[in-house]
Amino acid sequence: MSDLREKAPVARHVRPEPTGTEFASVPVVDIEAQSVSKSFGDTPIFSDVSFRLVRGSSTALVGANGVGKSTLLRCVMGLIPATAGGVRLLGEPATGVRKSDLRALRARIGLVSQKHNLVPRLSVLSNVLHGMLGRTGGPRHWAHGFAPEASRRAAMEALDKVGLVHLALRRADRLSGGQSQRVAIARAIVGAPEILFADEPTASLDPQAGKDVMDLFMSLARENGVTVVFTSHNIDHALSYGDRVLGLAEGRKMLDATAVSLTASDLRGLYD
Numbered sequence: 429m430s431d432l433r434e435k436a437p438v439a440r441h442v443r444p445e446p447t448g449t450e451f452a453s454v455p456v457v458d459i460e461a462q463s464v465s466k467s468f469g470d471t472p473i474f475s476d477v478s479f480r481l482v483r484g485s486s487t488a489l490v491g492a493n494g495v496g497k498s499t500l501l502r503c504v505m506g507l508i509p510a511t512a513g514g515v516r517l518l519g520e521p522a523t524g525v526r527k528s529d530l531r532a533l534r535a536r537i538g539l540v541s542q543k544h545n546l547v548p549r550l551s552v553l554s555n556v557l558h559g560m561l562g563r564t565g566g567p568r569h570w571a572h573g574f575a576p577e578a579s580r581r582a583a584m585e586a587l588d589k590v591g592l593v594h595l596a597l598r599r600a601d602r603l604s605g606g607q608s609q610r611v612a613i614a615r616a617i618v619g620a621p622e623i624l625f626a627d628e629p630t631a632s633l634d635p636q637a638g639k640d641v642m643d644l645f646m647s648l649a650r651e652n653g654v655t656v657v658f659t660s661h662n663i664d665h666a667l668s669y670g671d672r673v674l675g676l677a678e679g680r681k682m683l684d685a686t687a688v689s690l691t692a693s694d695l696r697g698l699y700d
C-alpha cells in the first residue's frame with residue numbers, strides 16, 4: 429500500500445459556512461447518544477449508554493466478544509431501532525424520525541461493517557461507486573461503465589487510498605478477505621462522509637495493512653474533519669488511534685476516557 433499520509437484527501441466534504449456566531453475553540457458535537465438501551469426480545473444487551481463525540485475526533489469502542497459493540501454502532505446509525513434513548517447525528521435527530529429523513533442523514537455517513545456485502549459479480553470499481561449511490565441518487569453509479577467521469581475518478585482515488593488501484597477491474601468474488609475489506613473501506617470513504625463508523629475495520633488484514641488503514645482513518649479525521657468511530661479488539665490500535673476510548677462491559681458503558689489517560693491494562697480489564 430502506498431504511503432497514505434502523502435496523498436491528497438479523496439474529496440473534501442462541504443461543511444456549512446460559519447455563521448459568525450460560533451468560536452473556533454467550541455467543538456461541534458457530531459454524534460450524541462443519550463441513554464441508549466437495546467434488548468433483543470427479553471434479552472438486554474446494554475442499557476443507558478450516553479456519549480458525545482466531537483467533529484474530527486477518533487473514538488475506539490472496545491469490549492469483549494458479544495458485549496454489544498456492533499449492536500451499539502447499528503443503533504447509533506439507525507440501522508436497528510434502540511429499545512430506549514435517543515441519538516443525534518450531525519446535529520439532526522436520528523431516532524424517531526421518518527425513513528426519508530434518515531436516508532438523507534445516512535448519505536452523509538460512511539459505514540464499514542464486518543460483513544463486506546460486496547456485489548460478487550461486479551468489478552471492484554463498481555462496488556466502490558456504490559458508496560456514492562446515497563449521495564448522488566444516480567443509478568448510473570451501479571456499474572462503472574455508466575458512471576460519470578468525476579465519480580469514476582473519485583472511486584479510483586478511494587482505491588488508491590487503500591492500495592488497490594491495480595485491482596479496479598477485478599470481479600469482487602475474485603478477491604481475498606483482506607482485499608474485500610479494503611474495497612469495503614474504499615466504498616465507505618468515496619462519498620466523503622462526515623462521520624465514519626467502522627466495525628472491526630482491520631479484522632481480516634495483516635498487521636501492516638491494518639496499520640495503513642488506521643493511519644488512513646486518522647488522516648481523514650485530522651485533515652478532513654471526519655468524525656471516526658471504530659470498534660476493535662486490538663488494544664494497541666484503540667490506544668494509538670483513538671483520541672477517546674469507550675468501553676462496554678456487563679451491559680453498560682464501563683469506560684469513557686481519553687486514550688492518553690489509559691494504559692493497556694486498563695483496557696484488558698474490560699475483557700476479564
Ligand SMILES: Nc1ncnc2c1ncn2[C@@H]1O[C@H](COP(=O)(O)OP(=O)(O)OP(=O)(O)O)[C@@H](O)[C@H]1O
Nearest residue numbers: 468473491492493494495496497498499500628659
Ligand atoms: N439480530 C439479533 N438478534 C438477537 N440477538 C442478537 C442480534 N444481533 C446480535 N445479537 C446478540 O447481541 C449480543 C451482542 O452482539 P454484538 O455483535 O453487538 O457484539 P460485539 O461486541 O460486536 O461482538 P464481537 O466483538 O464478537 O463482534 C450477542 O449476544 C449477539 O448474539
